[in-house]
Amino acid sequence: MTSEIPRRRELTVDEYYEGVRRCDITTLARALTLIESNNANHQVQAEALLAKLLPHTGQAVRVGITGVPGVGKSTFIEALGLQLVGDGKRVAVLAVDPSSGISGGSILGDKTRMTRLSVAPEAFIRPSPSAGTLGGVARKTRESILACEAAGFDVVIVETVGVGQSESMVAEMTDCFVALMLPGAGDDLQGIKRGLLELVDVVVINKADGRMLTAAQLAARQYATALETLLGRSAQAPPVLTCSALRNEHISDVWTAVDQHCTRLRKSGELAQRRSGQNIRWMWSIVDERVKQSVRLDPAVRAIRERLESDVQAGTIPPESAAREILKAYSRAEKHRKEST
Numbered sequence: 001m002t003s004e005i006p007r008r009r010e011l012t013v014d015e016y017y018e019g020v021r022r023c024d025i026t027t028l029a030r031a032l033t034l035i036e037s038n039n040a041n042h043q044v045q046a047e048a049l050l051a052k053l054l055p056h057t058g059q060a061v062r063v064g065i066t067g068v069p070g071v072g073k074s075t076f077i078e079a080l081g082l083q084l085v086g087d088g089k090r091v092a093v094l095a096v097d098p099s100s101g102i103s104g105g106s107i108l109g110d111k112t113r114m115t116r117l118s119v120a121p122e123a124f125i126r127p128s129p130s131a132g133t134l135g136g137v138a139r140k141t142r143e144s145i146l147a148c149e150a151a152g153f154d155v156v157i158v159e160t161v162g163v164g165q166s167e168s169m170v171a172e173m174t175d176c177f178v179a180l181m182l183p184g185a186g187d188d189l190q191g192i193k194r195g196l197l198e199l200v201d202v203v204v205i206n207k208a209d210g211r212m213l214t215a216a217q218l219a220a221r222q223y224a225t226a227l228e229t230l231l232g233r234s235a236q237a238p239p240v241l242t243c244s245a246l247r248n249e250h251i252s253d254v255w256t257a258v259d260q261h262c263t264r265l266r267k268s269g270e271l272a273q274r275r276s277g278q279n280i281r282w283m284w285s286i287v288d289e290r291v292k293q294s295v296r297l298d299p300a301v302r303a304i305r306e307r308l309e310s311d312v313q314a315g316t317i318p319p320e321s322a323a324r325e326i327l328k329a330y331s332r333a334e335k336h337r338k339e340s341t
Helices: 013-021 025-036 040-056 073-086 141-150 166-171 210-231 251-268 270-297 299-314 319-340
Strands: 061-066 091-097 123-129 155-159 176-181 202-205 240-242
Touching (some): 013 025, 025 040, 025 141, 040 141, 061 073, 061 166, 061 251, 073 091, 073 155, 073 251, 141 155, 176 251, 202 251, 210 240, 240 251, 251 270, 270 299, 270 319
Parallel strands (some): 061 155, 061 176, 091 123, 202 240
16 A cells, blocks of 8 residues: 655745744745745735735845856856855855756756755755746746845845846846856857847856966957947946856956945945836736736637637738737626626
8 A cells, every 4th residue: 555645734824934034944945836836825825925025125135147058157156156155145046947848847957066055054046947938037036036035145146047038037136137158259249239238237257267268368358348349438338257167266256246236236326226127027027927827717718729829820810810819808708707796
């Protein structure tokens, strides 16, 4: 006879709150799972929990880190995290992994790649699947940042998968956006485009060691020149630095640049304005998400969805017409529900 695995007891909102506030890692992990859940009851609980935690948020430095696959993001974050822990800071890492197309789960497992940082008592690493979210940022990353801040972490690092549009997403939830670049990329200035320039706060050429040192230094000079040229004299170009995360060289220089950037924003009042603007955009992104979810789950829409998808796929109707029909079906269903009540 097989024995059933006992289910963990459901926690109340107050129990979640108390566990997060005393930085109980097990409770914090469960709270983030609750926040990420699509279950309607869990979403209600998560909203109540976040409302209670909100007065205890906002004190951490929020750092976003992006870069193409292979640039060494995890190695860099581990080196940076270990330095910060050594300086007496508590660090939370929200590592957003690309999702499996089959299960929707994480496929890289950042926690297993940050072995030293993951065992540090002052650090917390949370891998989360992007689940297809635009920009390689998990759907609930913003809420997860707040939970980590309420738990007392001094620095919250958001690592994205670096899939092209993650730049704007990560900039919408952090105070300082760090772009990691590869040595040699300066030859054709990969990644230097106006969209990125409007968002990036610090540029770092990683893997500046051994035979790649000269190439990294050359790339840094080329990036710096490109930034100054494209931004013009009226704007202050972001600093361009080199480091070797593998050898733990010049990591402190990168953190100094991040800290100086955040200090400048805080003193000028820009940090408060930046976060206020992020909150407004965050609100509307939630509205967009909820409306989209409501439309997709509506019975009237589900009744015609398969037919319309087949027609669009076959090319018998344009996507615009199908979308209009879906919205009309949803509007009629909503009107009927209101009249029924």
